[in-house]
Amino acid sequence: MKILLIEDDLMIGQSLSQFLKGEGYAVNWCQNGKSGSEAIKVETYELVLLDLGLPDISGLEVLNNIRAAKIMTPVLILTARDAIDDRVAGLNAGADDYLVKPFALAELEARVRALLRRTTGHTNSILSNGEISLDTVSKILHFREAAFTLSAREYAVIYALMESPGKVWSRAQLEERLYGWQEEVESNAVEYHIHQLRKKLGTEAIINIRGLGYRVKKS
Known part of the structure; x- marks a missing residue:
């Protein structure tokens, strides 16, 4: 689960990156619109978190660039602009959801999970192949009669495998789910x-x- 974060505020960017990594997401963080527009073209992401008030080009221009390039990755706008006109403009430009700052991190993750479910075709928070079940809210793994808590990176690996049971994931693909740009691949x-x-x-x-x-086995 790799997320592209486009946010110029240093404190917010660091806080969101740290939180999302702790929840099992790999995060690449860009601090301006131009670098964000380029990043989405060279790597595959499951989600984009996009601030509107960027220092070089606006978040709406970034969003227009993404959709003009026929990239359909879900985009969740994060902004302090709470006027209805701003929300409508973002949604009309191709955003999938909108979250007004300040927001609770729990709400952010809930919206992230909802968008990921939508794009992977899952209707609820449980990923299952009939033998193994993963609760993406509690991050508890169930197998037969047992339940297991997971580290953030264990969760990232099993989430990928359970996303499409039967699909073979290479080592490199799983590493992509584990690490962002600034992290050394162990x-x-x-x-x-x-x-x-x-x-x-x-x-x-x-x-x-x-x-x-x-x-993992297909159901």
């Missing part, structure tokens, strides 16, 4: 987190496809 990190998950679920729950990657 050696064997994916293998370590898979190992930790298998300790909870058993060795058969996550299947290693030699030379390709990992998957």
Whole structure:
């Protein structure tokens, strides 16, 4: 779950990045509109968090650039502008949701989860293949009669696998879900987190496809 954050305010950007990483998201943070417009073109993101009041070009111009490039990644606008006209302009330009500052971090994450569910075709907060279930609100993993709490990166790995049961995820693809730009990719990190998950679920729950990657069983 990789998120592009486009926010010029240093304190807000740091706070949101830290919070989202702690919740299992990988975050790339741009502090102006031009770099944000370029970032969305060179990497794939599950969501964009976009401030309107950027120092170089406006957030609305960034949004127009994104949609003009036929990039349909969901965009959640974060702004202090609470006038109806501003909200309508953002939604008409192609935004998927709107959150007015200041906001509670719990509400932000709830809206993030809702947008991710919409884009992946899931109707509720439970990802399941019939054997394993992941509650994306509580971040509790259920397997048979047991329930397990997860670290942020364990959650990121199992979320990816449970998003599309049966799909094979390469090591590089899973690393993309774990790390943002400024974070050093740890050696064997994916293998370590898979190992930790298998300790909870058993060795058969996550299947290693030699030379390709990992998957969970399709329901």
